[in-house]
Amino acid sequence: MDEMQEIIKNYVIKEYVEDDTELTYDTPLISGGIVDSFSMVSLKRFLENKYSISIPDDRATPEAFDSVNKICALVREFVK
Amino acid sequence: MAYSDKTRGMYSEVLTGLQSAGLFKQERYIHSAQAADIEVEFPSGAPLKKVINICANNYLGMSSHPEVVKAAHDGLDSHGYGMSSVRFICGTQDIHRTLEKMVTQFLGTEDTILFPSCMDANAGVFEAVLTKDDVMISDRLVHASIIDGIRLCSAMHDTFKHSDMEHLEEKLQLHNDKRLKCVITDGVFSMDGDTARLDKMVELCDKYDALLFVDDSHSSGFIGKTGRGTHELCGVMGKIDIITTTFGKGLGGASGGCVSGRKELVEMCRQKARPYLFSNTIAPPVVAGVIKVLEILSASTDRRDKLESNTAFWRKGLTDAGLIIKAGDTPIVPVMLFNAKLAQDVSRDLYDEGIYAIGFFFPVVPQGQARIRTQISAGHEIHHLEKALEAFKKVGKKYDILGKTKQEIIEMYGM
Known part of the structure; x- marks a missing residue:
């Protein structure tokens, strides 16, 4: 567990989970129906603001956003 | 021929899948003008049945004014x-x-x-x-x-x-x-x-x-x-x-x-x-x-005023009967049943009692929130609503859901 994983997981829970669904770092977010493709926008903007990065639209795909671990991997590519 | 057997088979499979999942929509043919009292052919080819319509968006009864x-x-x-x-x-x-x-x-x-x-x-x-x-x-x-x-x-x-x-x-x-x-x-x-x-x-x-x-x-x-x-x-x-x-x-x-x-x-x-x-x-x-x-x-506000009083009568009647409804003041009054099959069964039994109301379930509403959506109209008279309430009570008694909590209904029928 690292800090980025926890921050992103907590954001996803606060933003998208409206019942007692348990979330792990590998829970499928988009394909699992927890985050709809529309709502990815706020997740992308949150990550960009939080880590002072810019994620190109063609990299912000449902596959790349499909779990906390995948999101962390994507963010790390852009963090300097 | 562009529409090959393979293509036809592909679509048939999708449609069969909808049927087995209980998601296949069937139209009911209404042989009268839209109103509180309508004549319905359902299923297709069945004799016409006179029913009270409580699922139209005909809030002010204007459709056949x-x-x-x-x-x-x-x-x-x-x-x-x-x-x-x-x-x-x-x-x-x-x-x-x-x-x-x-x-x-x-x-x-x-x-x-x-x-x-x-x-x-x-x-x-x-x-x-x-x-x-x-x-x-x-x-x-x-x-x-x-x-x-x-x-x-x-x-x-x-x-x-x-x-x-x-x-x-x-x-x-x-x-x-x-x-x-x-x-x-x-x-x-x-x-x-x-x-x-x-x-x-x-x-x-x-x-x-x-x-x-x-x-x-x-x-x-x-x-x-x-x-x-x-x-x-x-x-x-x-x-x-x-x-x-x-x-x-x-x-x-x-x-x-x-x-x-x-x-x-x-x-x-x-x-x-x-x-x-x-x-x-x-x-x-x-x-x-x-x-x-x-x-x-x-x-004149007569029609919206009548709709308001009809809605209050209907909401109170359902609540007094021990059914669970979504709180509010609007003429959209969902009767919560939580289980998709229960919603379909109740809808069918209401129809047998002469009340036309449709069950809604996933994916139209979230999983576990199946319901009968009732909609009240200024075209309804109190006798329509009284008859519909009696039908809800009779069917509700059959399924033993009157006076039950959400948790109790879910325990009986699942989500």
């Missing part, structure tokens, strides 16, 4: 059957502009543009007024037609939790760098019958310089003291930038819709909205019918 029917006849005689043209070529008659002005006055806005349906209004409006530099922030439970309109627009899209004003404010802050922000909501939400918090939304939109869009299809004609809609109910008439609504529900029930609001935004729709530019507008007899509806509703 004799004055509206006569006005439509007169409109047909004076202005013909169709226009054979889109509006800006040779498809605009004097009555189209008359109706636009009447809607503007009725809703208390600056201008109005007609669309073939509210689905078309919602499909066209966002693309016409927003660009890729803007953001749309919508309630997570907005109607499917709004979702489609959002998909057709190049602006960024984000959502806020249903009716959660703190979450909306967070989103307005998050997107404060955008050229334009547009907050999007239904006035009355069609599945739960709850009402948007427009007073608070207006306050937030003022604070963050955002546009406010409201689809008032399940409100126009009867919500608010004089039936103008949720903006009247919430005391924010004149403060909503874009209202879309339909003439296919309370305002006559035939077809057609509109965008009403700030005059520049309406003009943008007239110049750019694709369903307006590339489709015929509302047919003349329907325009004449809606004009009569607005005349009737502007002259």
